[in-house]
Amino acid sequence: MTSAAATAVLTPAEMAIGTPLPTRRQEDWKWTDLRRRIETPYARGAGVADPSRVARLIAADPLAKLPLRRVVFVNGVLDRSHSDLTGLALKDGAPALAEAEWLAAMNTTLEAQPVTFTVSGTADRPLHLMFLTLADAPAAAGARVHIDVAEGASLQFIESHRGIGAYLANPALTIQLGKGARMDRAKLELEGAEATHLAVAELTLAADAVLRDFTLTSGAALNRQNGRITFAGEGADARVTGAYLLGGAQHADTRLVVDHQVPRCLSREVFKCVMDGDARGVFQGKVIVAPDAQKTDGKQSSHALLLSERAEFDAKPELEIYADDVVCGHGATSGDLDHDHMFYLMSRGIPQAEAKAMLIAAFVGEVFDGVDHEGLRDVLTAFAQNWLTAHKS
Amino acid sequence: MLDIKNLHVKLEDEGREILKGLTLSVKPGEVHAIMGPNGSGKSTLSYVLAGREGYEVTDGTATLKGEDLLALEPNERAAKGLFLAFQYPIEIPGVATMQFLKVALNAQRKARGEKELSVPEFMRLVKDKAQQLNVTQEMLKRPVNVGFSGGEKKRAEILQMAVLEPKLCILDETDSGLDIDALRVVAEGVNALRAPDRAMVVITHYQRLLDYIVPDVVHVMANGRIVRTGGKELARELEAKGYAEYVEAAE
Numbered sequence: 001m002t003s004a005a006a007t008a009v010l011t012p013a014e015m016a017i018g019t020p021l022p023t024r025r026q027e028d029w030k031w032t033d034l035r036r037r038i039e040t041p042y043a044r045g046a047g048v049a050d051p052s053r054v055a056r057l058i059a060a061d062p063l064a065k066l067p068l069r070r071v072v073f074v075n076g077v078l079d080r081s082h083s084d085l086t087g088l089a090l091k092d093g094a095p096a097l098a099e100a101e102w103l104a105a106m107n108t109t110l111e112a113q114p115v116t117f118t119v120s121g122t123a124d125r126p127l128h129l130m131f132l133t134l135a136d137a138p139a140a141a142g143a144r145v146h147i148d149v150a151e152g153a154s155l156q157f158i159e160s161h162r163g164i165g166a167y168l169a170n171p172a173l174t175i176q177l178g179k180g181a182r183m184d185r186a187k188l189e190l191e192g193a194e195a196t197h198l199a200v201a202e203l204t205l206a207a208d209a210v211l212r213d214f215t216l217t218s219g220a221a222l223n224r225q226n227g228r229i230t231f232a233g234e235g236a237d238a239r240v241t242g243a244y245l246l247g248g249a250q251h252a253d254t255r256l257v258v259d260h261q262v263p264r265c266l267s268r269e270v271f272k273c274v275m276d277g278d279a280r281g282v283f284q285g286k287v288i289v290a291p292d293a294q295k296t297d298g299k300q301s302s303h304a305l306l307l308s309e310r311a312e313f314d315a316k317p318e319l320e321i322y323a324d325d326v327v328c329g330h331g332a333t334s335g336d337l338d339h340d341h342m343f344y345l346m347s348r349g350i351p352q353a354e355a356k357a358m359l360i361a362a363f364v365g366e367v368f369d370g371v372d373h374e375g376l377r378d379v380l381t382a383f384a385q386n387w388l389t390a391h392k393s
Numbered sequence: 394m395l396d397i398k399n400l401h402v403k404l405e406d407e408g409r410e411i412l413k414g415l416t417l418s419v420k421p422g423e424v425h426a427i428m429g430p431n432g433s434g435k436s437t438l439s440y441v442l443a444g445r446e447g448y449e450v451t452d453g454t455a456t457l458k459g460e461d462l463l464a465l466e467p468n469e470r471a472a473k474g475l476f477l478a479f480q481y482p483i484e485i486p487g488v489a490t491m492q493f494l495k496v497a498l499n500a501q502r503k504a505r506g507e508k509e510l511s512v513p514e515f516m517r518l519v520k521d522k523a524q525q526l527n528v529t530q531e532m533l534k535r536p537v538n539v540g541f542s543g544g545e546k547k548r549a550e551i552l553q554m555a556v557l558e559p560k561l562c563i564l565d566e567t568d569s570g571l572d573i574d575a576l577r578v579v580a581e582g583v584n585a586l587r588a589p590d591r592a593m594v595v596i597t598h599y600q601r602l603l604d605y606i607v608p609d610v611v612h613v614m615a616n617g618r619i620v621r622t623g624g625k626e627l628a629r630e631l632e633a634k635g636y637a638e639y640v641e642a643a644e
Contacts, residue, residue, distance in 0.1 A: 339446065340483050341483060341485050343443075343444075343445050343446070343467060343483075344479070344482075344483040344485065344537075345485070345488075345493070345497075346444070346466065346467035346468040346471070347443050347444070347445075347467045347468075347470075347471060347477055348468075348471055348493070348494075348497035348501075348553065348557065349468050349471035349472050349497045349498070349500045349501035349504065349557065350468055350496055350497050350500050351466075351468045351500060352466065352468065354496065354500065355468075358488055358493070358496065359485075359487075359488070361487070362485065362486065362487025362488045362536075363487065365487045366486075366487060
């Protein structure tokens, strides 16, 4: 924390959460004024939720029908009664977060209860961590999960985030991929309409590890996701993708740092962002290549589809390269729906709304294609096709 | 079937008038060819009839089976039976050809109050018609027109036409970019769709296509109007003499 922030007078909301919030003067927070946007004095912790409400929320999950191993967190706390924990290597505690940042500090003051999963070999079913927040009064809940994927192990991992009420969810996730390990990670941010989602995800890859990472950002009034991928061993490969489907006055800001600390690693980032109404999307992607990290291959791109004249997208790509033998690049595009595409579809009899939905699904479909789990891919495709009608109703 | 009276159209953004009092009447079962030099307004006519944005109709009427075409959305015109085979079919990445065709057909059927086709019914329908037009299963698996050669795009257009079974087909420069073999396949596909209750308007710059799709009526279009109408022999005459005299006369 900067000294300026530490000595500033805390707002009632900051006092309630127990930590100062960043202002727009901080470079990473230029587009998201957390201090001004979080005005509600959220109570720390959302307490114990009614089990029948939890059960109803679980049943309504878009992934409920898929054969996944489900582990449920309610208001940031592991809910053993709704979770399938048999044969799962699970213990209390988690290592400290690597980056001392605002959202990490918040996770500490919210006294998230840390748990660690250890995965060895190949998991029998994909692991689905379902994070639910049910708040009757405005409340802030932190969750803290560490996943350790052992050398040579592989895991399909899905996390979903949903909830009811005016709450603030602050999940912090760390993942360690061992040598030659593989993870297919998919995150579905489908928080409630009044929610604030402030997430931290730190992933570290040992040598020859493979990461396939996808995030759908479509819930919450306010979303900020801090991601950090660290290459700690040579020959690792990470593809990080994301899709935004935002409408109304939604605001989502992803700050993703890909840190190549060692030679010969490959990173790809592709984000496809759809904004309608007054929504605003931000993508801040930073690729760091350390002086020793020769033969790094790192590329990032973000593409925005703006469905209304008031919608906005801001991209801030950054390359911080200290090695000389590398291939790195970035690109960003932004535009509205292609009028020729619309006319062609409509000229074949497809009504306007349906044609739009098809083109939106096609736009984000590029990143869905990289999702390994077929059932999940189908859920995502259906979600994108129905999104336009759903968010306007 | 199609009745156009004194149609005046200008470009919305630059205000330039493209169609200057065009009149045309096409009866069911007839095939009409519209020939003319570049810039005479042939493509504008096809786009205006299909409902593309960017044009302003300042005068005149266009009706399909008595119904005011110009008041309808492009998808409504399609459901009423209008089909435009594009001169440059649009590539749409990420939209699978089969899904596109199925959504289009069922949207039209729904608009007409007909029962929607099930997946197996639809698959059978497309498979038969695709075979006739030399459209491979592999092409159908690709996104709409993406990675298609010029000839493949035109065959795909005619396949769409065959599946959607329109009442009025407008073929805009369907021969452009085709070699003689591809032209033959496309023309056979079009001829197979000739029917007593279906009309066609074939827009072309060259007479060549009309050797394969033989029209009942040939129109010469110049400077935004039909300036001469005749039988199929008119096409040969144009091939021999060119459009010079019409261009001069129209200006």
